[in-house]
Amino acid sequence: MLHSNVINNNKVNISAVLIIKNNIIAVQAESANNKKVVDQSVDKYLDIILDIQKGIREITKSTDELYELIHSCFSSLTTEDYFEIKGIYKTLINNLTLLYTKYRKSDFYSGIKTDLMIFRNSIDDLKEIDNDLETFVVDLPKNEKYINLVSDINALL
Amino acid sequence: MVIFYSIKTFRSALCSLCSKPKEGYSSVIKDICKEFKEKPIEEIRINRDMVISEDKFTIIKLRLPNSGQNLSKKNGFRLIYLVHKQNDEVTFLYIYPKRGPKGLITIKDNEILSLLDEFAEENKGSLLVSHDIENELEEIKINQPNVVIMDITSVIK
Numbered sequence: 001m002l003h004s005n006v007i008n009n010n011k012v013n014i015s016a017v018l019i020i021k022n023n024i025i026a027v028q029a030e031s032a033n034n035k036k037v038v039d040q041s042v043d044k045y046l047d048i049i050l051d052i053q054k055g056i057r058e059i060t061k062s063t064d065e066l067y068e069l070i071h072s073c074f075s076s077l078t079t080e081d082y083f084e085i086k087g088i089y090k091t092l093i094n095n096l097t098l099l100y101t102k103y104r105k106s107d108f109y110s111g112i113k114t115d116l117m118i119f120r121n122s123i124d125d126l127k128e129i130d131n132d133l134e135t136f137v138v139d140l141p142k143n144e145k146y147i148n149l150v151s152d153i154n155a156l157l
Numbered sequence: 158m159v160i161f162y163s164i165k166t167f168r169s170a171l172c173s174l175c176s177k178p179k180e181g182y183s184s185v186i187k188d189i190c191k192e193f194k195e196k197p198i199e200e201i202r203i204n205r206d207m208v209i210s211e212d213k214f215t216i217i218k219l220r221l222p223n224s225g226q227n228l229s230k231k232n233g234f235r236l237i238y239l240v241h242k243q244n245d246e247v248t249f250l251y252i253y254p255k256r257g258p259k260g261l262i263t264i265k266d267n268e269i270l271s272l273l274d275e276f277a278e279e280n281k282g283s284l285l286v287s288h289d290i291e292n293e294l295e296e297i298k299i300n301q302p303n304v305v306i307m308d309i310t311s312v313i314k
Contacts, residue, residue: 067231075208124262125231128255131263132207132218139266140209146266149273150211156280157213157241 049111056103056115063096063122070129079138089130096123159198161294162285163249164275170252171294173259180258184225185234186293189252192221192236193290198245215240216250216269223254232256237264239276248276248285 070077100123103109103116140146163171174182193201207218216239223233237251250272253261279285287297 071206074206121232121256124255128262131265135264135266135269136207136209136218140269143266143270145270146273149270149277152277153273153280154211154213156277157244 045111049108052103052108052112053115056112056119059096059099060115060119060122063119063126067122067125067129070133074129074132077133077137079141082133082138089126093123093126093130096126159193159196159201159245159247159290161193161247161249161288161290163288163294164272164279164285166272166275167249167251168286174252174254181226182223182234182254182257182259184223185252185254188221188224188234189236189249190290190293191224192219193247198240198247201247202240202242213242215242216273218264223256226257228256235261235264237269237272239273248280249288250276 100116100120103112103119109116171185174180174185202215204217204219206220209216216237219236219238220230221234221236222228222230226233232255234252234254236249239248239250240246251264251268253259253264255261276285288294289297
């Protein structure tokens with residue numbers, strides 16, 4: 001429609017071009033504005049990701065330090081020592097697991113994937129050493145089958 | 158000179174780890190040998206890792222690196238072995254990785270009991286297999302009528 005008007009009427013042609021021109025400028029302005037909003041949002045998103053990454057790295061470092069501490073004094077820990085820390089230690093593992101799940105299900109997951117995997121490994125480390133304490137320090141020494149086996153092996157060696 | 162033995166479960170676990178190089182465990186034999194090669198028995202007996210000490214032997218859960226995957230001791234392999242307190246003898250009971258497709262976080266009481274039971278049985282029947290730590294755990298033929306010779310390296314290759 002507009003095309004035929006342009007051909008047939010010079011006045012229409014001028015105003016149509018003006019309108020088109022104004023519309024182009026308006027859309028351009030809108031586009032620039034949108035780009036600004038997107039850029040600001042991306043910046044905000046990246047800031048949030050960086051903040052979350054920092055938090056995950058800090059908690060992972062603390063978790064690793066706790067693991068190393070328990071590991072370094074493992075051989076001196078007794079059943080009584082284990083029962084003294086058992087409650088808060090298991091609560092800590094549960095809370096860290098919940099925190100991991102929260103991060104894992106968040107909208108930020110794709111941006112924190114690698115840090116989150118390292119954090120999960122650290123939680124697994126705490127679980128491992130808890131199991132080792134329970135098995136090697138608490139359970140086995142009082143296990144009847146173990147006591148009998150030890151006696152058999154001592155007789156064999 | 159320290160003599161290294163293994164039970165069947167250890168050898169099966171080792172073969173399983175080496176069977177699929179893509180899983181990232183194929184450095185396991187090299188990593189075990191590196192850990193024990195030229196190490197005096199005193200050093201093998203005294204370990205910072207998880208330990209249960211009995212009259213004539215000690216059970217140790219040792220952390221080993223996985224050099225093939227550049228994984229630290231914490232993230233590498235777990236080797237369960239039994240070391241004699243008077244003789245220079247070490248028996249490998251089990252090995253498993255901490256990470257990856259065959260990764261395990263924990264080992265349970267009944268699994269340790271089963272390993273010790275197997276050790277007692279094989280020791281009684283002279284079925285323990287001896288290994289050359291200087292030569293990729295190659296099995297050494299011992300002049301005993303009941304000793305079973307099984308070549309781990311041929312299974313792996």
